[in-house]
Amino acid sequence: MASAISSSMNLKPATLTRIDELITHYPVKRSAVLMLLHAIQEDVGFISNEAIEWVAAKLELQPINVYEVVTFYPMFRQKPIGRRHIKVCRTLSCALLGGYKTCATFEQEFNTHRGEISPDGEVTIEFVECLASCGTAPVVMIDDDLHENVDGAKAKKLSDQIKAEASARR
Amino acid sequence: MIAPPKPDLVTVNIDGKEIAVPKGTNAIEAARLVGVDVPYYCYHPKLTIVGNCRMCLIEIGMPAVDPATKAPIMDPATGKQKINWIPRPQIGCATNASPGLHIRTQTPQIKDCREGVMEFLLVNHPLDCPICDQAGECKLQEQSTGYGRGYSRYIEQKNVKPKRTQLGPRVMLDDERCILCSRCIRFSKEIAKDDVLGFIDRGSYSTLTCYPGKKLENNYSLNTVDICPVGALTSTDFRFKMRVWFLKQTNSIDTESSVGANTVVWSREGQIYRITPRQNDGVNDTWMADSGRELYKQVKADTRLVSTTLDGRAAPLDAALKAAADLLAAGSVAVVGSGRSSVEEQFLTKKLAAALKAPAYLVSRVGEGDQLLISADKNPNIRGALVTGLIATLPAAKLAELAAHIDAGRIKTVVSVGEDLAVAGLTAAQLAKVAVVYLGTHANATSAAARVVIPTLTVFEKGGTFVNQQFRLQKFAKAVPGPAGATDDLAVLAKLAKVAATDLASVWTLLAAEVPALGTMSFANIPDTGLLLDATPFAGLPFVEGESLHYQPAAKVAATA
Numbered sequence: 001m002a003s004a005i006s007s008s009m010n011l012k013p014a015t016l017t018r019i020d021e022l023i024t025h026y027p028v029k030r031s032a033v034l035m036l037l038h039a040i041q042e043d044v045g046f047i048s049n050e051a052i053e054w055v056a057a058k059l060e061l062q063p064i065n066v067y068e069v070v071t072f073y074p075m076f077r078q079k080p081i082g083r084r085h086i087k088v089c090r091t092l093s094c095a096l097l098g099g100y101k102t103c104a105t106f107e108q109e110f111n112t113h114r115g116e117i118s119p120d121g122e123v124t125i126e127f128v129e130c131l132a133s134c135g136t137a138p139v140v141m142i143d144d145d146l147h148e149n150v151d152g153a154k155a156k157k158l159s160d161q162i163k164a165e166a167s168a169r170r
Numbered sequence: 171m172i173a174p175p176k177p178d179l180v181t182v183n184i185d186g187k188e189i190a191v192p193k194g195t196n197a198i199e200a201a202r203l204v205g206v207d208v209p210y211y212c213y214h215p216k217l218t219i220v221g222n223c224r225m226c227l228i229e230i231g232m233p234a235v236d237p238a239t240k241a242p243i244m245d246p247a248t249g250k251q252k253i254n255w256i257p258r259p260q261i262g263c264a265t266n267a268s269p270g271l272h273i274r275t276q277t278p279q280i281k282d283c284r285e286g287v288m289e290f291l292l293v294n295h296p297l298d299c300p301i302c303d304q305a306g307e308c309k310l311q312e313q314s315t316g317y318g319r320g321y322s323r324y325i326e327q328k329n330v331k332p333k334r335t336q337l338g339p340r341v342m343l344d345d346e347r348c349i350l351c352s353r354c355i356r357f358s359k360e361i362a363k364d365d366v367l368g369f370i371d372r373g374s375y376s377t378l379t380c381y382p383g384k385k386l387e388n389n390y391s392l393n394t395v396d397i398c399p400v401g402a403l404t405s406t407d408f409r410f411k412m413r414v415w416f417l418k419q420t421n422s423i424d425t426e427s428s429v430g431a432n433t434v435v436w437s438r439e440g441q442i443y444r445i446t447p448r449q450n451d452g453v454n455d456t457w458m459a460d461s462g463r464e465l466y467k468q469v470k471a472d473t474r475l476v477s478t479t480l481d482g483r484a485a486p487l488d489a490a491l492k493a494a495a496d497l498l499a500a501g502s503v504a505v506v507g508s509g510r511s512s513v514e515e516q517f518l519t520k521k522l523a524a525a526l527k528a529p530a531y532l533v534s535r536v537g538e539g540d541q542l543l544i545s546a547d548k549n550p551n552i553r554g555a556l557v558t559g560l561i562a563t564l565p566a567a568k569l570a571e572l573a574a575h576i577d578a579g580r581i582k583t584v585v586s587v588g589e590d591l592a593v594a595g596l597t598a599a600q601l602a603k604v605a606v607v608y609l610g611t612h613a614n615a616t617s618a619a620a621r622v623v624i625p626t627l628t629v630f631e632k633g634g635t636f637v638n639q640q641f642r643l644q645k646f647a648k649a650v651p652g653p654a655g656a657t658d659d660l661a662v663l664a665k666l667a668k669v670a671a672t673d674l675a676s677v678w679t680l681l682a683a684e685v686p687a688l689g690t691m692s693f694a695n696i697p698d699t700g701l702l703l704d705a706t707p708f709a710g711l712p713f714v715e716g717e718s719l720h721y722q723p724a725a726k727v728a729a730t731a
Contacts (some may be wrong), residue, residue, distance in 0.1 A: 049382060049383075062365040062366070062381070063381045063384075064365060064366055064367065064368040064380070064381040064384070065365070065368065067368060067370060067381055067382075068368040068369055068370055071370035071371050071372070072370075072371070072372045073372075074372075
């Protein structure tokens with residue numbers, strides 16, 4: 001768990017190359033701020049104050065300008081999350097077909113609450129708005145993978161899978 | 171004098187009234203010229219336009235022309251050219267005057283718009299006007315009376331936000347009161363060049379804040395309090411001290427440097443509560459430095475001189491003046507005037523020196539300028555001394571020549587008009603060798619060593635004029651009465667110089683007669699925004715000021731011309 005919550009920003013060399021390349025996409029440097037933040041979040045998992053200041057210096061802005069952007073968009077995280085991000089849809093179709101129950105199952109399985117890092121550091125569970133798969137509600141995204149028709153039983157199965165992978169890693 | 175180029179005028183029609191305004195004038199300013207009030211919050215004439223409060227909504231239209239022939243389309247009902255009104259309202263602050271622009275501000279649609287905007291602004295605004303410092307000078311308060319609907323339909327819970335955030339040493343923020351106009355953010359970024367403020371989070375939770383770990387602590391932070399249209403930003407110094415409607419406003423001048431920012435002194439019953447900037451587009455726009463706002467504290471300082479003393483003992487003014495006159499009559503006198511004195515006082519100081527055939531000195535104070543509203547010359551009125559002829563060259567920081575004279579025994583008496591001679595380079599031994607007549611406001615080494623001490627008035631307790639770095643003659647007025655025991659500098663100087671003029675009006679009669687540069691003027695005729703004097707006689711002097719707001723050093727002007 002401690003490895004994920006590292007305050008120092010160790011960007012991968014590939015990310016740094018990508019950032020330098022991203023800046024060239026825009027006529028003015030500051031326009032690249034969103035893309036840089038995405039790149040950093042993808043790499044490190046969240047946007048620390050250090051990252052904000054780094055981006056500001058990189059784009060010749062003041063930190064407050066970047067901070068405004070980070071706090072405006074709910075999908076930029078200022079705190080680290082678990083190894084996997086479980087996003088449970090709670091918009092109408094999913095809510096009607098048991099999205100809340102699905103979420104509760106995940107919470108029980110990992111002994112955690114929404115928005116927190118589970119005690120084993122494996123997951124963070126969150127509600128999200130429509131994932132555009134209303135026909136197969138309730139749906140869940142685990143990192144970049146969409147899982148359809150996730151009722152209580154399937155939620156349990158997915159949780160077991162994650163736990164199995166985790167113990168295999170140990 | 172070269173006439174300024176004629177601005178490109180265009181005619182616009184506002185609520186049926188035609189007016190010619192410079193091209194590009196925005197609708198709010200154009201309407202102001204015909205006496206039509208367009209309410210606004212986020213717009214500020216000296217800041218960029220963002221258009222985020224939506225309060226200045228107006229209807230605009232352009233005269234109709236046939237698309238093919240460009241011929242005007244006439245309205246048969248009125249016989250005039252038809253106006254194509256844009257059906258949706260537009261924001262006035264970002265609507266610039268163009269030929270034939272028609273504006274309506276009083277239609278039912280605009281009334282609805284204003285009521286709607288007001289209603290949304292008030293949704294999360296706390297109803298704490300009774301304890302709010304801004305009450306009485308609050309745009310939200312005024313405009314909800316003028317343009318609001320008069321009652322609330324809102325029954326839900328209001329948002330809760332931080333109530334007391336200390337943004338910096340002098341500025342306190344109440345986030346609940348903030349209407350997110352962003353004036354303070356734009357000021358910090360554009361004028362103070364210290365971009366630390368911003369809105370974080372989104373929607374109803376938007377909150378004004380500093381970047382974590384930073385503070386709004388630049389020397390211009392209190393201007394954000396001035397321009398805050400609501401009570402969100404308040405001055406920690408003025409907060410909870412006094413209701414603004416009880417305060418008397420007196421025009422004054424900031425004395426901290428030769429910029430001479432125009433100010434308003436707010437006082438009640440002889441006590442000053444705050445100093446705010448006064449708009450002068452030729453000098454300080456609508457801004458002033460924080461440091462200048464604290465100068466009123468010198469009025470009630472513990473070190474204030476309040477009794478006339480003779481040889482260290484309290485004495486009546488008459489006795490002190492008599493003793494001073496005797497000292498002066500004995501000869502071997504030097505006069506140390508001050509760049510902090512008003513033009514009138516410097517003139518009388520010159521008369522005094524001339525009557526005694528005594529040399530006159532001044533003390534310079536050079537510090538750092540900030541390229542905005544504080545210049546390198548910390549004396550507010552060096553140029554006044556030049557204009558009145560008290561001095562002919564720029565003074566030095568130390569009175570080396572005077573010190574030499576004292577050492578040689580050529581000077582036996584020194585009259586100091588508010589200058590601390592110890593700071594100006596005279597040693598204690600030198601001070602002890604001469605009899606000092608000290609006219610001043612606060613106790614210091616010189617007043618302690620002086621034979622005669624006559625307490626005088628601070629800039630807030632008298633009227634007069636200063637000449638700033640642009641050679642702009644600017645007047646200040648008396649805000650509060652001086653303390654018991656203090657005498658007007660003019661009266662004391664006139665007595666010592668044996669001049670009959672002891673008040674401003676009579677000194678100005680003399681000034682006009684004897685100083686050619688002020689020949690056509692009287693104190694009453696100086697406009698509130700000041701009067702530019704001819705600077706050419708002093709063009710060769712090496713003034714210390716660098717570039718600042720509305721000021722270019724003469725050398726730089728010459729280089730670019």
